[in-house]
Amino acid sequence: MDLEAVRTFVAAADAGQFQEAAAALSITQQAASKRIAGLEKDLSVRLFTRTARGVALTVDGQAFLPHARELLRVADRADASVRPGRRALRVDVHSRRVAPAVLLEDFYRAHPEIDLDVVTLTADVAGAIAAVEAGTVDATFHAVTMPARDLPATIRTARVIDETHELLVGPAHPLANARTVTPARLVRHRIWMPGMDPGSEWAAYYAELAAAFGLTIDVIGPSFGNESLMAELADSAELATLVGARSRYLWPDSYDLRRIPVRDPMPIYPMSLIWRADNRHPALGRLRAYLGSRRADLSGTEVWTPRWRR
Template identity: 30%
Template structure:
C-alpha cells in the first residue's frame, strides 16, 4: 500500500469521477485506475462501484476512506515536522473564522503569515462557532476564531479569550429609534432578523431578551451577516451585530442598548498543533493584529 494510492482513492471519493480525480492528481486516468485496482486486489475488496453514469464508494470504501485521509495527514505532518526541525515552516494551515470576527484583523494577519512562511498552504473556512469547534476537534481546521455567549467555553480544544463586546441593534435609516439609546424592552414589538435557533450568535441574544423579560418575534432566520444586513436594509426587521462590526455598513443606523447582549471572541486550536499552526499562534501573540 502506497501513499500515492491513498491520494488517488481520496481524489476519486471527493470528485465521484475518475477523470476529474486524475486531473486533480495530475496523472493520466489509466495510471490512476491501475493503481486503485492494484490496491483493491491487495485489500481483497472493491472500494468503488463504477457505472456508466456515476462512481460511488462501496461499504468497504466508506470504511477505508477515513483511515486513508488520516494516513495522508500523518505523512504531511511528518514532512512538516522534519522541515520545522530544519528551521523551515511548511505544510498546511487551515484557519476558521466566524464572519463577524473583530478582535483580530484577520486579512492583515493572513497576509503577514503568507509573507513569513510562503511554503505553507493557507486555507480559510467561514462558519458558525459550533461548526468551527467541531472542525478543530476533528482536525479539519487548525485554528479558529469564534464568538460565543459570555458563559460558554469551547470544549475539547485549546484556546483563549480574545475580547468581550456588546451587540447593537442595526436598523434601516428611517427607523423610528435610529440613533437612540434604549433598553431591550423598547424593541419588544419589532420583528427581528437573527441567526437560526441554537446558533451561538442567536443564543447570546435570546439569553439577553429572556433576562429582560422580553418576548420577541424572530421573523427571519439567516446564516450570514450579509443576508441579515440585506433584510434590515429593506426595513424587514431589526438585526443584532457586534458594535465593532456594525460600522462596516454605513448606510444602516444603530440603536445602542443599555442592557445589550454580549459575546466573547475566542481563539481555539487543536490539542497538538502542527508547526504551521504554532507559527500562526506565535504571530498572533506578537503581531499588531493579534489578540488583545
C-alpha cells in the same frame, strides 16, 4: 517505489558520477550504488552505463528521469502540506463578515510572511471543535458554551474577542438618529434575526440576552441572506437587527442604514480561539499572541455577558 532510491538516481544523473551524488546526499558511494541497483531491479531496466568519466543514462534512464523529478516534486509538496511551519495555517472564521475574519486579516497584514488558509466551516461550536480535533483545521473561533470538563482532552481554548453590538436600522426607524442606545430602549422594538439555528451557541446567547433585558428577538421566517435583510431594514420603520461592532456589511448609499452602538450596559458576545494542545505549527503561537494583544480592555465599562462566558 523507494523515494530515496529515486532521489539518488536523480542526483547521479545530474552529477554524472555516483561518488558526487553520494556526497551530495551525505551517504557512501556504496550506499548510492546499492540504492540504484535496487531501483533498476524494481524497474527491470538498466538506468546507467559506466563510462571513463563516471556514469551516463541509458535510453531507459533518460525516459525515467523527468518522471523521477516529478515524483520528488510531488513528495516534497506532500511533505510540505502537513509539516508544521511548511504549510499554511488553516483557520476557520465561520463567516468572512464577522470579527474573527477582520482580526485574522489584520494579523495577516501585520505578518504577510505567514501563509494562511482561511476557511468558513458551516458548523456550530461542537462541530468546529470536532474539526479541530480531527485536524481538519488548526484553529477556529467560536463562543464556547460548554464547561471545560466537557471539552475533549486534546482541546484548548482562550477567550480572545469580546464583540460589542450595534443596532442596525433604516432611516425611518424611531431610533435612527440616536447616537447610542441602551438595552432598555430596545424593549419595545422588534429585533429581527430570521433563520437563526435554534441549536447554535449564538441562538443560546441571544435567548439569554432577550431574557435578561426583556427584548423581542424575532427569528421566525427563512433567511434570504444579508443583502435581503438590509433591503428590508432600509424600507421599514419597525424592523431592526443586531450586528457585531467589527462585522463588515456593505449596502447601497440609498439605503441610508444606521449602525448605533449599544451601551449601558454593553452586551458582549465572547469568542474564543480553539486549537489542539499538541499542534506545533509555529504560526499558531504567533496568532495567539497577536489576538491576546488586540483584545479590548473593558475594565471600568459596564458590560453584560452570558452566564456561560469563557
